[in-house]
Amino acid sequence: MGLSRREFIKRTAALTAASCAGVSLTLPQAEEAQAFDADEWVRGSCRLCGVGCRVELGVKNGRPVALRGVPDSKTNFGYLCMKGMLFYKLMGHPDRLTKPLYRKSKKDKFKEISWDEALDIAAREFAKAVKTHGSDSVAYYGSGQALTEETYLFQKVMRGGLRTNNVEGNPRLCMASAVGGYLTSFGADEPIGSYADIEQATCFFLIGSNMAEAHPVLFRRVMRRKLDNKDAVKVINADPRISPTSRVADLHLQFEPGTDLALLNAMAYVIIEEGLYDEKFIGQYTTFRMGKKEEVSFEEYRSFLRDYTPERAAAICKGNITPDKIRTAARWFAKSNATMSMWTMGINQRKRGVWANNLIHNLHIITGQLMKPGADSFSLTGQPNACGGVREGGGLCHILPGHRLVKKDKLRHQVEDLWGIPRGRIPAKPGYHTMAMFTAVNQGKIKAIWINCTSPAQSLPNADLYRKGMAREDLFMVVTDIFPTKTTELANLVLPTAFHFEKTGVYGCTERRSQLTWKAVDPPGEAKPEVWIVREWALRLAKELDDPVIAKCVAPFVGKEEQYELPEAIWNEYTQKLTKGRDNDLRGATYRVLRQRPDGVQWPAPTEEWALKGGTYKKFVRGMDPLADEHAKDEKPYQFYGPAHPDKKLWIWLRPHKGPEEMPDAEFPFYLSTGRVIDQWHTASMTGRIPELMRANPYAYVEVNPRDAKRLGISPGDMILVESRRGRNLLPAKVYEGPVEGMVFVYWYDQHEDRLINRVTKDAFDPGSKEPEFKICACRIKRVSGPKVLKPYLASITT
Amino acid sequence: MLRKPIFLAALLSMGVLAACAVEKGPSSYSPSGVKADHPALSEAEKLTPCFECHKEATPELYTEWYQSGHGLDSVRCFQCHGTYENMKRVPDEAVCSVCHSGEFHRKPAGTSCWQCHPEHSFSAHK
16 A cells, blocks of 8 residues: 555655764675685574574684584574574674773763773672672573573572572563463473474464564474475464464464464364364373362363354454354364474463463363374574573572472472582572562662673663663662663673673573584673673672672682683583483583584483483473483373473363453554564664664564554654553554554564664563563554654664 | 665666576576676665565566565575675575585586576576
8 A cells, every 4th residue: 555665765765864874884895705715614503593593603713704504403404594694793893892891870971991890899789789788689680692501600699699589581571471381281391392393293373473584494494394285284373463474374363462362262162162182182191270279170171161162252353363264273273183383472472471371282282282293382482592591590580490499498408409508598589570670670679780691671561661770870780791782871880791602602492402602703802701700700799798608609610711611610510410300401411412413402311322312302202201201100101290290291271361451442542562573683782783684674663554554644654653651652654464453563673762662562461470461552653754764773882 | 865766766677687687597507706786775775675676676586586485484685695785696606505505515516506496486496
């Protein structure tokens, strides 16, 4: 509708200024000619999303010159997306932070200081907060992009040293609901199966995921499976927005945001009523639950589902949903030889994200679409080490390393004993979860916070509210990062860190796979690996607080060379001591083994012998999973030994439909949802500095359905005010048959204050997982003007 | 710098049509790494994905790419051709090896990838 692309270009060209100040997008002309002329190729993993593509970094004269895929890797078979091809350009980028920067007041400019001064300041400020306000006045907020060794050491010092469980990280914002879903449905976190199921599946159920852009190399495998088996393989794409993922779909279910619980229950209704369920599997391996301790019968489940006939669900879901489409989806799902579901933030970032996860798992459990090749209920993860570092390494306020709950005395004491610190040192009470942590910052309860490798000033929902807290003068804020971000703007102390391939360590991707990245090039200037920073900080903290237990936390690592020996010593402690006897047993995944493997190791991997074969492709299957044999209680082929279900069964949940926290109304009549584009990643602090990527998507748009655009007189490129009860953005319009009518969609990477969409989103969160409902809130939109010249924007730092 | 839209469209068409003449030639060996002579773009025009203009300037090429595996999986123009300053009308073949390393090293000596896998559509074999 409206203007054609050519007309749009005419209009914007007419408005074009001679230059586009603010961001350097210039490329050296001769760069590509040198790209593949490397002295050596060093193996590692991609730095960006959660797929875990294996890459090789080409190095010439000590400088990175190219990246290429590793063909014998089972994650990517050599394929890379544009981000994986190009992130080597960040290593020598002129914007890199290269010196510690400090300012006493957040109103001052930063000044360069030495590492000795920086570490002394960090230790002094944290010690002062602990002495004056107690242990829970300090906090660590980390990242699913930090190496496992880094997350593990940070949380060890915070819990064992500073005696607080205020250990959180940005995975709370993206996969906490998936954790909750796996634990409550299967009794154990993380997927049962693997990417290898994709090549065996005959039905894909893709819901709440634009994997074509968010996980492009994994999507390639789905696409290839479909293209090679056009009739035999069905793809169902369920999403309020038509996206590039929809292009491979046989059936697109486009519903109004927040109605997917009704859709999922309706699919279950069809499966039960049409007798498409697997009675034997249900009888052998499952129970039905209303609550954790409230078991119900199959008949009660059937009765519960009667509220979700396809006709009733279609009326709730609206969009293009019809009873027939629901029936078709349910039949394809149940009758397929092997069905694989995949989802991401559309399911997780919801007020009832855990329930939505449960209802997907329900479909797999009642149909027996589990355990066999090609069948799995598979949550995709957004960050490269959210699983390995944060879920497994103890990076959230309620969990300790090795999938141990803080609140369980036995498990907490295990950790204290393994660390050689007195029992009682780790508090029994979990710390603040992310939203509670930044609320506590707002309230002045937290006096010192360390933010590592993430930018909450941009990535928290309702960001303006929490930026006020971060800007408080009585909050001392340390930020460790490689580039300036919206969060360094609010810091007192900015510490420059080594980037990927400038240090050594392990990432654990979506499919329980741990992969080692080996240091290949030196970090710029005085940038340092985080493990060195934490160790040196902890030693100073021990002196400031006169507490030898803090020093004890890092004692095994003192004197280790920082680039290789130190991370290996930390990895060895974590895997050999902390994962022993746990479901994520990684004792076999030593650095020696990880360096031999082209694609790392999938846990459980209790021995090097098992790990050298790649580890465990599918959990819980006897003969495939060594722990299934070890924990077997009977002769059944599947043994659900997960720690969260004492009955060792899968739980089918009765979860009613529940809408979002904030629904559109007369004042704010549109749904607002947010998401990603392929060329940019997260807050764009990295991808925004790669000219090819920034040019491809230089600023965020608001996508408007063509019928809404027509009604409101909006043409492509027009400037649109997007406003909620919390904040506003001014964005160019993309008129696009993407979002369902009545919904607008905005990309969340843009750092410009006018286009930082988390100023508008809502901070309601799931009561179980505490994950915010980024995906849905109410807004209104208004055309303000025709197209304007816009400039790409990245935060900078002033010294 | 202000620019007359019609002039821009004409330049785009001319430049790309010239490129097509080489790229779409009969199954002869196509050299790799041929620098492009793309018409000048303003800074703001550089902030537009290539395919947005080429959808209209070279619709056949666009459609071939869009319907291909590359198009379905969002492999962008710049991944093979580079971007404005370093753009190659015919890419360096080495760029194929970033993702297709195994195939790249198995292909017969003296042949280009696109002799068997037609550029932009990338069907299995010619």
